Amino acid sequence: MTRPFYVAVSAGGSAALLAGAYLFQALGYPPCAICLWQRWPHFAAIVIGVLAWKLGGRVLPALGALAAATTAGIGVYHTGVERDFWEGPSTCTGGGSLDGLSGADLLTITGPNIVLCDQVTWELFSLSMASWNAGASAVLVIGWIMAIRANDA
Template sequence: MTQKFWIALSAGGSAALLAGAYIFQALGYPPCAMCLWQRWPHFAAIAIGLIALRVGGRALPALGALAAATTSAIGVYHTGVERDWWEGPTSCTGGGGLDGLSGADLLTIAGPRVIQCDQVSWELFSLSMASWNALFSGLLVVGWIMAVRARS
């Protein structure tokens, strides 16, 4: 398999994961702050992939692997927060997130919707969306490494 194949596969995998996230969002599963954090490295991996397809070399696929590893690590961290393995940021867990809201804000029917990072909103086979992102992004790291090792 060529380097371009592995780059396209890995960047395309990030695009597919992002598309899935946006589909879930459109279906009524709004993202929490940590869900949004997981999206940024995917955007970076896609951009890196597009550039790497034109430029080649090993440095850009290595950056792609770093981007995929970053979103995978955030997914593992998010999973741990969801499962109460460790504390998450108070800005989006049960310990916070309501700062600055008045009682009237909280009591209105159309009030703000606080999406907490420590609550699982959807899961399949006991894995949350953050867990699936961690797993699939880990596989993308392997794809990027294959791109680093492959010949043009």
């Protein structure tokens, strides 16, 4: 296989994971703060993939691998927060503060939509969305490494 093939598959994998995240959001599973953090490296990987497709070389696929590894790492961190392996940010966990919310926000029936980072809202085979993102992103790292090792043409 050629480098452009692996680049397309790896960047396309990030696009697919983002599409899945937005689909879940449209289905009524709003993202927490850490979920949003996991999306940024995927956006970067897509941009890197487009550039690598056009420009070739090994540097951009290496950056793609770094982006995929970053979102995989954030996914592992998020899974640990969800499973109470370690503390998450105080701004989005059950013990978090309500800074920035007024008394009126707290007393309204509709109120603000607070999504906690330490709560699993959906899972499949006992794995949360964060866990699935971590695993899939780790596979994408392998794809990017294959792109680094492959020939340009």
